[in-house]
Each structure stands twice: as C-alpha cells, then as structure tokens.
Amino acid sequence: GQPPGKPELIKCRSPEKETFSCWWKPVSDGGLPTNYTLFYNNEGEESFYECPDYTTAGPNSCYFDKKHTSLWTIYNITIKATNEMGSNISEPHYVDVTYIVQPNPPVNLSLALNKHTDGKLYLLMNWSSPPLADVRSGWLTLEYELRLKPEEGEEWETIFVGQRTKYKVFSLIPGEKYIAQVRCKSDHGEWSKWSSESYIHLPKEFRLKD
Amino acid sequence: GQPPGKPELIKCRSPEKETFSCWWKPVSDGGLPTNYTLFYNNEGEESFYECPDYTTAGPNSCYFDKKHTSLWTIYNITIKATNEMGSNISEPHYVDVTYIVQPNPPVNLSLALNKHTDGKLYLLMNWSSPPLADVRSGWLTLEYELRLKPEEGEEWETIFVGQRTKYKVFSLIPGEKYIAQVRCKSDHGEWSKWSSESYIHLPKEFRLKD
Amino acid sequence: PICPNGSISCQVSLGDLFDRAVKLSHYIHSLSSEMFNEFDERYAQGRGFITKAINSCHTSSLTTPEDKEQAQQIHHEDLLNLVMGVLNSWNDPLLHLVSEVQTIKEAPDTILWKAVEIEEQNKRLLEGMEKIVGRLHPGGLGNELYSRWSGLPSLQLPDEDSRLFAFYNLLHCLRRDSHKIDNYLKLLKCRLIHDSNC
Numbered sequence: 267g268q269p270p271g272k273p274e275l276i277k278c279r280s281p282e283k284e285t286f287s288c289w290w291k292p293v294s295d296g297g298l299p300t301n302y303t304l305f306y307n308n309e310g311e312e313s314f315y316e317c318p319d320y321t322t323a324g325p326n327s328c329y330f331d332k333k334h335t336s337l338w339t340i341y342n343i344t345i346k347a348t349n350e351m352g353s354n355i356s357e358p359h360y361v362d363v364t365y366i367v368q369p370n371p372p373v374n375l376s377l378a379l380n381k382h383t384d385g386k387l388y389l390l391m392n393w394s395s396p397p398l399a400d401v402r403s404g405w406l407t408l409e410y411e412l413r414l415k416p417e418e419g420e421e422w423e424t425i426f427v428g429q430r431t432k433y434k435v436f437s438l439i440p441g442e443k444y445i446a447q448v449r450c451k452s453d454h455g456e457w458s459k460w461s462s463e464s465y466i467h468l469p470k471e472f473r474l475k476d
Numbered sequence: 477g478q479p480p481g482k483p484e485l486i487k488c489r490s491p492e493k494e495t496f497s498c499w500w501k502p503v504s505d506g507g508l509p510t511n512y513t514l515f516y517n518n519e520g521e522e523s524f525y526e527c528p529d530y531t532t533a534g535p536n537s538c539y540f541d542k543k544h545t546s547l548w549t550i551y552n553i554t555i556k557a558t559n560e561m562g563s564n565i566s567e568p569h570y571v572d573v574t575y576i577v578q579p580n581p582p583v584n585l586s587l588a589l590n591k592h593t594d595g596k597l598y599l600l601m602n603w604s605s606p607p608l609a610d611v612r613s614g615w616l617t618l619e620y621e622l623r624l625k626p627e628e629g630e631e632w633e634t635i636f637v638g639q640r641t642k643y644k645v646f647s648l649i650p651g652e653k654y655i656a657q658v659r660c661k662s663d664h665g666e667w668s669k670w671s672s673e674s675y676i677h678l679p680k681e682f683r684l685k686d
Numbered sequence: 687p688i689c690p691n692g693s694i695s696c697q698v699s700l701g702d703l704f705d706r707a708v709k710l711s712h713y714i715h716s717l718s719s720e721m722f723n724e725f726d727e728r729y730a731q732g733r734g735f736i737t738k739a740i741n742s743c744h745t746s747s748l749t750t751p752e753d754k755e756q757a758q759q760i761h762h763e764d765l766l767n768l769v770m771g772v773l774n775s776w777n778d779p780l781l782h783l784v785s786e787v788q789t790i791k792e793a794p795d796t797i798l799w800k801a802v803e804i805e806e807q808n809k810r811l812l813e814g815m816e817k818i819v820g821r822l823h824p825g826g827l828g829n830e831l832y833s834r835w836s837g838l839p840s841l842q843l844p845d846e847d848s849r850l851f852a853f854y855n856l857l858h859c860l861r862r863d864s865h866k867i868d869n870y871l872k873l874l875k876c877r878l879i880h881d882s883n884c
Contacts, residue, residue: 284754310741336752337869338862340740360736364865404876404884405754405869419592426639428617436635437644453712453872454719454865519697547706547810548817550688550696570689570696574706614713615807 268296269352273345275359280367282398283337283406283452286330287323290345290356298349304328309340337364367455369408370396372431372448377466380434389435389466393448396458407453413460417443441470477508479562483555485569490577492608493547493616493662496540497533500555500566508559514538515556518549547573577665579618580606582641582658587676590644599645599676603658606668618660621667627653627675651680703818704875710811711871714804715864721800722857728794733847735854743859744835745775750866757873763827766819769870771831772863773812779835779856780805786841790853804860811867822878 271293280286293300304317317328341363345356375393382388395401395408409429413422416439427433438444444467447460481503490496503510514527527538551573555566585603592598605618619639623632626649637643648654654677657670689696748771751757757765780801787793787801819827840852876884 310746332753332755338750338752338866340736342740358737362862364862400754402876402884403754403758403882404872404874404880405757407872416592421592423644428639433638437646439646453868454715519693542806546813548698548703548814550698552693552696568693570693572688572698572702574702575688614716615709617709 267298267349267351270294270296270298270300270347270349270354272354273302273347273356275343275345275356278343278359278361278366280335280363281370281396282400283363283367284332284398284400285335286361286363286366287327288330288343288359288361289323289327292326293347293354296349296351298351300347300349302326303346303348304343305346306341306343308336308342335363338362365455367406367452369399369406369450369452369455369458371458371461372396372410372450373461375446375448375461375464377444377446377464379466379468386436389438389444389468390432391435391446391448392432393461394431395450408450409453410448410450411457412446412448414444414446417445417465438468440468443467477559477561480504480508480510480557480559480564482564483512483557483566485553485555485566488553488569488571488576490545490573490665491580493573493577493665494542495545496571496573496576497537498540498553498569498571499533499537502536503557503564508561510557510559512536513556513558514553516551516553518546518551520549545573574664577616577662579616579660579662579665579668580608581668581671582606582620582660583671585656585658585671585674587654587656587674589676589678599648599654599678600642601645601656601658602642603671604641605660616662618662620658620660622656622658623670624654624656627655648678650678653677698817700818700821701879703814703821704871704879707811707814707818708868708871708875710807710814711864711868714807714811715861715868717800717804717807718857718861718864721797721804722861724794724797724800725853725857729790729850730854733850735851736858738851739855739858742855743862744779744837745772745833745859745863747833748772748775748831751870757870762874762878763823765870765874766815766822767827767829767831769867769874770812770815770819770827771833772867773808773815774830775833775835776808776860776863777812779837780808780860782838782841783856783860786838787853789842790850791846804864 273290273293275288275290278286278288305314307314318334319329319331322329339362341361343359343361347354372393372395378390380388380390391412399406399408401408411424411426412433413424414435415422443465446464449458449460451457483500483503485498485500488496488498500512515524517524528544529539529541532539551571553569553571557564582603582605588600590598590600601622621634621636622643623634624645625632653675656674659668659670661667748768750768751760784801784805787798837852837856841849843849843852876882
C-alpha cells in the first residue's frame with residue numbers, strides 16, 4: 267500500500283449567506299481505507315478547528331452551521347487524507363463566505379394567461395424565492411432571470427427582471443406550447459440553477475392584437 | 477415703462493442624475509432691458525444661493541454641475557426679473573433631482589428579419605442605451621419602451637420591455653413597411669424623447685407560421 | 687407633484703433617502719468588486735497576496751456584526767454609526783488611491799476610471815447618510831467612529847512586489863467594507879422602512 271494522494275478541495279458554497287458547505291475530491295487510495303479530516307482557521311486566529319459536521323452536506327463534505335459561519339472574514343481550509351501508510355494534506359483553500367453565495371432555485375413558478383385592460387392577452391409569470399432565503403429582513407437580496415421558449419424551439423429567450431417575483435410576457439406565438447424556467451442570484455453572488463420547467467399551451471385564437 | 481411681469485420657471489431636467497439644468501420663460505418686459513437672477517435653497521436651510529452657471533445650458537437657464545447637485549434634498553428655486561422700474565419674483569419651484577431625470581434617447585435602433593429554428597419569421601429589434609448613461613449602468617437603471625406601426629397606419633403599438641435591449645415581435649402584417657422607435661427612462665424619472673425612426677419593409681411572403 | 691403644500695414638510699422622504707442610499711451602496715460595491723477582480727487577474731496571479739492580506743484592513747478595529755444574528759440584534763443607531771464610521775474611514779484612502787493608481791505600470795483605464803468613480807460616489811453616499819442620520823437622530827449619534835488609514839507610504843514603495851501587494855490589500859479591504867455597508871443598509875432599510883418585511 268501507499269500513503270494517500272494529495273486531497274483537493276473542489277468547491278465551497280453558501281445558499282443563503284447564513285451557513286456554508288465545502289466538498290473535496292476523494293484521493294486515489296491504493297485500496298487502503300482512507301479517512302479525511304477538514305481543518306480551518308479564521309482570519310486573525312492562530313488555532314485551527316476541525317470540521318463541525320461531516321454528514322449534513324453528504325459524502326466528502328463539511329457543513330458549517332450558523333454558529334460556525336461568519337462573513338467578511340477569510341477561512342483558511344485544508345483537508346488531510348490519512349490511511350495506515352501515512353497521510354497527505356491539501357493546499358490551503360481561502361474562502362470568504364461573502365463571495366460564495368449561490369442560492370437554491372426559485373420555487374412555485376406558475377404561468378397564467380391574462381387579459382390587459384386594452385384587451386391584449388399576455389402571459390403572467392409568478393414565482394417565489396427559494397425557501398431558505400431570508401429576503402424579508404433584507405439580509406439577502408435576490409435578483410431573478412427568466413427564460414422562455416417554444417417546446418420545439420432551440421433558442422431560449424432570457425429576460426433579467428431585477429428583484430420582481432412576477433412578470434408579464436407579451437411577445438408570444440399563438441397556439442404554441444411554451445416552456446419557462448426562472449433562476450436567481452444574490453445581489454452580488456452566483457446564479458442558482460434553473461428552476462424546474464413549467465409549461466403552458468397557448469390557445470390558437472390567442473390574438474396578440476384584437 | 478413698467479416693472480417686469482412675473483417670471484415663470486418652465487422646466488428642470490437631469491440627463492444622468494449627476495447634474496441638472498433649469499429653464500425659465502422670459503417676461504413681457506415692456507421694452508426695458510430685463511435682468512434675471514435664479515435663487516435656490518435646499519430643504520431645511522435658511523440661506524439662499526445664486527445660480528452657479530447661467531451659460532452652459534443656453535439662454536434663460538441655470539446649470540448645476542456635480543458639485544452643486546445633490547440627490548438627498550429638495551431644491552426650492554425662484555427666478556427674479558429686474559428692470560429699471562422694479563422687479564418681480566416667480567412662484568417657488570420645488571425640484572427633487574431623482575424625479576427630473578430624463579435621459580437622452582437610446583441609439584442604434586436596428587430592425588432585422590430573423591427565422592426561428594422552427595421556421596417562423598419574426599422581427600428582431602436591437603438598440604443601445606444613450607451614450608451618457610451606458611458608462612454607469614449600475615447607477616442609472618434604464619427601462620425601455622418600443623413603438624411600432626405600419627407606415628400608413630395611424631395607431632402605434634407600444635410595448636414596455638423593461639431593462640432589455642432587444643426584443644422579438646411576432647404579430648406583423650406581411651408586405652407592410654413598418655416604422656419603429658424606442659425610448660427610455662430611469663426608475664423614477666421621465667421618458668426620454670423617442671429615438672429617430674427606423675424602417676423595415678417586410679417581404680410579401682413573410683408568413684407568421686409556415 | 688413634489689411638495690403639493692409648498693415648503694411645509696417639503697423634503698425627500700426617509701424611504702426615498704434609503705432607496706437612493708441602497709442603490710448607491712450596491713453600485714459602489716459592484717465597482718469595488720470589479721476593480722479588485724481586474725487588479726487580481728492582472729497583477730496578483732501566483733503571488734500569494736491573499737495569505738498576507740489576512741487581518742490587515744485599516745477598518746478592522748471597528749467591530750462590525752459578522753452574521754445575520756449579530757446584525758439583527760444590534761440597535762439601528764449603532765449599525766448606522768458603524769456604517770458612518772466605515773464610510774468616513776475610507777475618504778482618505780480613496781482620495782490617495784485615485785492619484786496612486788495612475789502610477790501603476792500599464793494600469794488599464796477601467797481601473798483608473800473606477801477609482802475616480804468610487805471616490806466620488808463614496809462622498810455622495812456619505813452626504814446621503816448624514817441626511818438619513820440627521821433625519822432619524824437630529825441630535826446626532828454620539829461618539830463618532832473613525833479608523834485612520836496609514837497605508838500611503840506602502841503605495842509608494844520602490845519595490846514593485848511590495849507596492850502591488852499594498853494595492854491588492856487596499857482593494858481587497860475596499861471590496862469587503864463596501865459589501866458590509868451595502869448589506870447593512872439593505873438590512874436597515876427593511877427594518878426601518880418596511881418593518882422587516884421587505
């Protein structure tokens with residue numbers, strides 16, 4: 267057997283600026299059972315601490331709950347892989363939770379056909395912020411982006427809508443079946459994944475102009 | 477000769493939320509040379525100040541540069557007309573710079589006929605934000621409105637498109653010559669003038685759906 | 687119409703003041719973030735500056751809330767005072783950043799322009815915050831917080847690596863503090879204007 271290869275931290279992410287998780291890539295372990303330990307220390311602190319929770323975020327991960335999560339401070343994180351032949355330590359990975367915010371996708375995307383006061387029909391899209399995100403207190407500010415395309419179409423039409431959670435779409439083809447999705451990002455963070463798809467089949471006589 | 481009539485402040489406008497100008501209507505001066513002075517003070521302040529620059533914005537105007545422009549206060553502005561027989565003062569005119577933002581019109585409006593992957597033809601409208609505003613896109617959030625009509629037609633179709641700078645139009649009459657324009661506004665401000673007109677002549681066989 | 691009943695209570699509403707302050711703080715942080723990323727990509731790759739930038743911001747003496755719970759427990763007066771303290775503490779370094787950035791070899795216009803824009807907008811935000819504080823606490827906030835910056839000599843060091851690190855550290859701290867200000871203002875706006883129900 268061999269001592270383990272050098273572990274590598276892949277990604278850290280915070281879904282709502284209150285907790286965060288990190289994941290690492292398991293090493294080539296030459297068939298020997300390998301054990302991983304994550305150590306971290308905070309800016310301005312000498313002592314290192316061990317990962318508070320290895321399970322919540324799944325295999326090869328560490329989850330930092332609210333009590334262990336601070337913003338505007340740099341975490342110095344290293345992973346140690348150990349087997350009976352020895353151990354190996356990753357390069358230090360520097361993380362500020364402020365800049366790793368990637369929310370979960372928005373939920374409850376609904377599509378409905380409505381009629382404007384001037385008789386024009388339009389599609390009203392409605393959605394909600396991801397459950398964990400505390401938008402109400404102002405701690406997290408979310409911005410949204412929609413995309414829409416005919417079911418058979420290749421090309422999505424993407425529309426940035428700022429902080430709104432509903433939007434009216436006018437330029438649509440009558441009789442067409444449309445697919446829609448929405449995603450969000452924290453005001454200064456990374457886009458979430460797209461939400462699950464929602465569908466609507468526009469009636470033939472869905473005139474854009476009477 | 478007579479003392480001058482009562483001057484009247486016509487309009488104040490800021491093109492980019494950084495500076496602003498005001499214009500007034502000259503009074504009936506009964507043939508006597510009349511001199512105008514603009515005074516302003518800010519909410520909660522007693523002292524009045526005189527217009528910092530009577531020339532930059534043209535005749536009968538006052539220009540407030542960055543140093544004299546504040547977003548945080550309401551300006552109380554009055555105009556005084558004076559001739560050798562006496563003087564007269566306008567009604568106070570209150571100005572909140574955020575509400576008088578009127579950008580210059582958008583530029584480079586282009587119209588192009590495009591074919592969807594599924595064969596449908598549509599008109600793709602593309603434009604750019606006005607020169608002054610595009611440099612500070614984060615500071616001046618612009619929203620756009622389009623209007624479109626057949627050349628001989630009377631009635632414009634107007635479409636609000638939010639922050640987008642391109643838009644697809646489906647509901648058009650084949651063989652028709654269309655005129656299009658676009659305008660923009662900042663969140664609380666006024667609509668810009670309409671852009672110059674752009675034209676497109678749709679081919680006869682321009683089918684909406686093959 | 688603005689001020690329908692003349693000059694009586696003719697002032698920008700507290701809600702509008704906060705809206706404008708938040709729009710400005712968001713804009714300043716976006717610029718600071720872009721400027722840092724541009725500098726990092728162009729001048730800091732492979733130099734390990736981040737390890738030396740730890741715990742070295744001139745404003746770290748101002749104890750600020752570091753998570754949601756702390757930020758929600760702090761009285762709005764103290765949070766406002768902190769925002770003012772951080773903003774004031776950046777006036778001097780931003781002024782020098784504008785002049786010193788021009789001495790960096792082949793500094794792209796986009797970094798120069800952002801330094802000028804941030805310095806200007808920071809002063810504008812400070813003006814707005816003084817208006818907001820004056821509205822909420824006419825008597826003032828009591829002890830004014832301020833953290834002196836003494837980093838000018840390091841921006842003028844002859845040794846290029848040390849000088850570039852000094853710039854890196856300043857831009858790293860500007861990105862961090864502008865984010866704090868933006869986050870706290872959004873929190874204060876929701877608390878004071880929308881009763882914590884944004």
